[in-house]
Amino acid sequence: MSATASTGRHVLVVDDDRALRHAISALLQDAGYNTDQAGDGPEALDKLRERPVDLMLLDIGLPGMNGLDVLTEARGGARPPRIVMMTADDTPEMLLRSFRGQAHSFVRKPFAPKRIVEVVNDVLAASDAASLPIEVLSARPEWLEIVAPCSLAVAERVQEFVMQLDATLPDDIRESVAQAFRELLSNAIEWGGRLDPNRHVRISCVRSKRMLMYRIADPGEGFDINQLAHAAISNPEHDPLGHDRVRQELGLRPGGLGLVMTRALVDELIYNEKRNEVVLVKYLD
Amino acid sequence: MGLEIVEHTVGDIAVLTLKGRIILDYDESPLRTAVDTLVQQGRLKIVLDLKDVNYIDSAGLGILVSKYISVNRRGGNLKLLHLTPRTSHILEITKLNRVFECFESEDDAIRSFEEPRSPYSAGVVHS
Numbered sequence: 557m558s559a560t561a562s563t564g565r566h567v568l569v570v571d572d573d574r575a576l577r578h579a580i581s582a583l584l585q586d587a588g589y590n591t592d593q594a595g596d597g598p599e600a601l602d603k604l605r606e607r608p609v610d611l612m613l614l615d616i617g618l619p620g621m622n623g624l625d626v627l628t629e630a631r632g633g634a635r636p637p638r639i640v641m642m643t644a645d646d647t648p649e650m651l652l653r654s655f656r657g658q659a660h661s662f663v664r665k666p667f668a669p670k671r672i673v674e675v676v677n678d679v680l681a682a683s684d685a686a687s688l689p690i691e692v693l694s695a696r697p698e699w700l701e702i703v704a705p706c707s708l709a710v711a712e713r714v715q716e717f718v719m720q721l722d723a724t725l726p727d728d729i730r731e732s733v734a735q736a737f738r739e740l741l742s743n744a745i746e747w748g749g750r751l752d753p754n755r756h757v758r759i760s761c762v763r764s765k766r767m768l769m770y771r772i773a774d775p776g777e778g779f780d781i782n783q784l785a786h787a788a789i790s791n792p793e794h795d796p797l798g799h800d801r802v803r804q805e806l807g808l809r810p811g812g813l814g815l816v817m818t819r820a821l822v823d824e825l826i827y828n829e830k831r832n833e834v835v836l837v838k839y840l841d
Numbered sequence: 842m843g844l845e846i847v848e849h850t851v852g853d854i855a856v857l858t859l860k861g862r863i864i865l866d867y868d869e870s871p872l873r874t875a876v877d878t879l880v881q882q883g884r885l886k887i888v889l890d891l892k893d894v895n896y897i898d899s900a901g902l903g904i905l906v907s908k909y910i911s912v913n914r915r916g917g918n919l920k921l922l923h924l925t926p927r928t929s930h931i932l933e934i935t936k937l938n939r940v941f942e943c944f945e946s947e948d949d950a951i952r953s954f955e956e957p958r959s960p961y962s963a964g965v966v967h968s
Contacts, residue, residue: 739899796936800906810903813935817899820934
């Protein structure tokens with residue numbers, strides 16, 4: 557986002573560390589944002605009542621009323637801003653409590669100055685659909701289960717949170733799982749949910765010592781694996797572009813490579829009979 | 842972060858340096874627009890520098906494929922430069938490493954347009 561695009565957007569920085577609060581505000585002002593500051597939860601809530609705020613950067617470890625309590629009150633207000641949680645406590649429990657509280661994003665301290673500006677840019681660039689509520693059915697680190705509206709903007713938010721839970725995994729495994737999860741979730745939302753935010757996908761993420769398992773159930777009718785000439789998985793060995801010709805004939809957007817990619821990135825990919833539910837498994841040893 | 846594109850020209854070859862993510866986007870894809878603009882101008886020798894592309898999903902890969910086909914149909918060529926290990930892996934598992942010519946230096950990518958065109962040259966990584 558350019559400075560021009562950020563002009564007029566209002567960011568409230570909430571942290572009890574005065575020096576950090578000032579530093580973040582200065583960075584955001586340089587990027588073209590209007591900023592305000594609060595040193596504790598009650599002051600932050602007062603500022604939210606005084607004037608509309610587009611985004612609140614909210615420290616979790618505030619004295620007295622902590623950031624998670626502020627999150628709950630702020631989200632229940634008449635004009636809730638998008639909220640990005642900041643914390644040095646990067647335990648999965650803290651991440652999940654932020655997610656359940658409908659935080660938009662989560663940033664671990666310490667962060668590079670450039671990073672915080674990028675996060676603010678990205679969160680404010682997301683469409684309004686990204687702020688739709690996500691129902692959290694289970695918020696255990698070993699078993700996260702959620703129901704989310706069929707919106708690609710929401711999928712982005714879900715993926716960011718889910719993949720932060722996997723932050724301790726080796727890079728290659730984390731990247732492979734992240735990509736496979738994103739492909740399957742996008743498929744479920746686009747084809748199963750037809751990008752209709754009134755329809756929902758149900759997502760379960762189960763972590764054991766030896767494997768990661770993700771299950772995605774979409775509201776669609778499923779599909780027939782034998783009717784996928786528009787997908788690269790049906791290409792003959794000598795013709796890696798065959799599916800694209802079919803997609804052009806059918807007027808489909810470019811793509812069709814998701815299933816091929818996903819199969820290569822995880823250890824197991826299992827569909828139910830209708831193929832509107834899928835489980836991916838990645839073994840860790 | 843979206844996708845930023847900076848263009849520079851070497852002779853009659855357009856080099857587009859991409860930064861960010863190439864992903865499913867129902868808004869107008871900046872990559873599609875940039876390549877279509879070059880094609881409309883009759884500039885059919887194109888290099889995409891992917892050094893600063895940190896993520897490509899299947900739809901983004903689909904855009905690369907569709908633009909490759911569209912440029913080739915008009916007698917041009919679209920080649921890739923500076924693949925990250927991640928992008929290289931994605932091309933490999935989708936077998937698109939057999940389709941795209943990929944280079945590790947801009948000079949080599951530029952020089953390759955002087956060579957006689959061969960359908961068998963695609964898919965080679967030139968270092």
